[in-house]
Amino acid sequence: MLSLTLDTSTSLPLVEQIVRGVREQIDDRLLRGGSRLPPIRQFATHYGVSRFTVVEAYERLVALGYLQSRRGSGFYVQSRDDSGPVRAAEPVPDRALDVAWVVRSGLDAPDEQLRASAGWLPPSWLPEEEIRRQLRAIAREENPRLTRYGNSMGYLPLREQICVRLAARGVAAQPEQVLLTQGASQALDLVARHLVRPGDAVLVDDPGYHAFFGNLRLQGARLIGVPRTAQGPDPEALERLAAEHKPRFFYTQSALHNPTGTDLSPAVAHRVLRCAEQHDFAILEDDVFGGFQPTPTVRLATLDQLARVIYVNSFSKTISADLRVGYVAANPALIAALRDLKLLTNNTSPEMNESVVHGMLIGGQYRRHCERLRERLDAARASTLRMLERTGCEVPYVPSAGVFLWVRKTGVEDAAPLVDAAAQSGILLAPGQTFRPQMQASPYFRINIAYGGDRRLERFLSQYGPG
């Protein structure tokens, strides 16, 4: 039977204590191969920890090869005889696994749960009709491109259209500077693989996009958080941290920052670039939510013209996450290297999917769809803000556009217990801790305004009290 001693007074995280404790018992044969671990809820109640914590620990133990997850049945100790030699040569860094679990629970959650923090819009907001129309158009004519490997850089007509849109943001680029990828995720991954050597310091927005933090950690990067303000990254902090840590690059979102919703101001943009020039680091500018802005605020790529800035974007948030169409734009030598890395690791991207996006851009449907999206989001934001005020929540930065609100409940210092309580009410919230580079505690949680009108959320927030 499982018997652990957990100490909430030490600095060692509870998840880590559980993982180590279970591993020891398995290694010492106190837990036999094939025996079943306590169900998550039972474990949490017995040891007085959150279920979030237990799941993290169990999942980490699965990935390390100690436990086996049997659907519908629970977690079992892996039998040593059949575990094979295929465990990782060394454990995947813990924090990266935490993030993978967070990402997966958002993706695979049952539909009846309220995804109040989802990083994407519900299907009913997205242009499914349009996508189907594009598929019919593609299916109407003979098209040998449907069966063969695409161009190494991606579908040229889409790259040309992207250059037109970059020009509208004041960024001059040639199609040879635009590499299509399978979503912004792949673009970010290629940059991380190409630039990061183990031990490199990387500056990141704090809070920021957690999934990429996990990726950077996998590459062995040391993440240094640059606090986010209402005008973008804190420039003094950036200058101090750059001088101290000599980072490889700074990963940041300039417009409609995820999760705070803040926009980079021109003055801060200028200081950020000067700092990058002074300390000779690159800038990885992620603009995946930028399409929600009615008029673009400043981008680092605009001031810099892709000399030092590596610009990443996608159509996943405004059109469809299923199509997986994104891109990176940068100076030509870097694009050539990223193209080669893409070919060696994942081969070409699907021109079929890229054609769907292209068709929507040139037909004007994309522009009209974004206008409707913005109207709908503006209405949802207004009513969500009213709901949050009614329920005793604060929103320090009110964004002008976009999908998110960065929220705290008055009097609540740590959002993790609030998030756990929400889960018991069938509401999936992402706590601020998830978005911080070292998962530091945070009083905030992220709200997706498309779900802000759901009564379950208002009921929960009004009832929840700290302590």
Added chain:
Amino acid sequence: MLSLTLDTSTSLPLVEQIVRGVREQIDDRLLRGGSRLPPIRQFATHYGVSRFTVVEAYERLVALGYLQSRRGSGFYVQSRDDSGPVRAAEPVPDRALDVAWVVRSGLDAPDEQLRASAGWLPPSWLPEEEIRRQLRAIAREENPRLTRYGNSMGYLPLREQICVRLAARGVAAQPEQVLLTQGASQALDLVARHLVRPGDAVLVDDPGYHAFFGNLRLQGARLIGVPRTAQGPDPEALERLAAEHKPRFFYTQSALHNPTGTDLSPAVAHRVLRCAEQHDFAILEDDVFGGFQPTPTVRLATLDQLARVIYVNSFSKTISADLRVGYVAANPALIAALRDLKLLTNNTSPEMNESVVHGMLIGGQYRRHCERLRERLDAARASTLRMLERTGCEVPYVPSAGVFLWVRKTGVEDAAPLVDAAAQSGILLAPGQTFRPQMQASPYFRINIAYGGDRRLERFLSQYGPG
């Protein structure tokens, strides 16, 4: 003006000599920023090297940030002032870049060139009509899956179908053991990233699949070639090399091996697995051409039941390379780890593309299409073999199925000059050297029988003489 000294008598490859020579001249400011390098043909003639060599060198210099390629104009020395800080922290390993150039030249070659070694079938052989029918079917109904992120493991109905097909090859697997990926390339990449630490030895078929060799080198693996025989890997060599190098895993293709077309025999399969058990290494079994077999020959996964074998496959060769639908099947703990790595680095795969494949499998169209493909390939193989005999070529291993022939011209000891001569006649051939782990010289080249009937190829081969 460019002035190099090249020495063909040393062991340092010519490509490397050119790269170093140009770099030195640029670093010493003997070649100024903005100045144009000699055109490829002119360089090759002047220095008496193949154009293949010159292009490799120029491309490597572009990726290192020394040169800039201007479309339609040539190669120019990159101005130092605007090269920015974004060169790779250290040069990408040379051999990996060679492979990227080979892959890219195959993909982006102008249509008038004869791709006599292509790794895929021409569009006219592939089921484009069927794909379009599936797209119309998808477009007919409302489907919220078209706009949202897919399941973290990939489209479940396709995973279930894959389990049915695996069962037909004698491999018992649950859908939770099957992870969908964007082509076999991504599956192989995930395994490499998860298992390989820099300096690890990896055993590979020699010759074998060059693009993945490039990927493994990027991960820092040391490639150890296991010679291929008519019955699969040479078992004595495998046993000796495993004992000496203590490999992390053995990467091999059991059926219709690329490029030799050979199949693993049951006796060799048994010895391979015993060796893996004795020396405790994993096996990465790549089956992407297996669908061309009328009846399956033995797979390592069948003897092993996915305890130690990691099985990778895709629909790129039989259906479409543009869809990018592949998978990896393995023991559950490893699949969980690969799933997390996939999520962290590339997010989910497109269920739209996976639905197209699924529709073709359950409707029976896939089976009928493969039957027609085999008939067509059998006819092409017979006529290509006759042509090769007429033109003084030898084919030591005649495969029973599949796309390739592994060919040498009688009296030719090194295929590289033959390949270069072919390029000047507008024929793209892949020399055997490309497929060898350390790019060792080889008298062989790979022929794709779908192009075997092109008169240009017969004319070239009959005219070409060694020396």
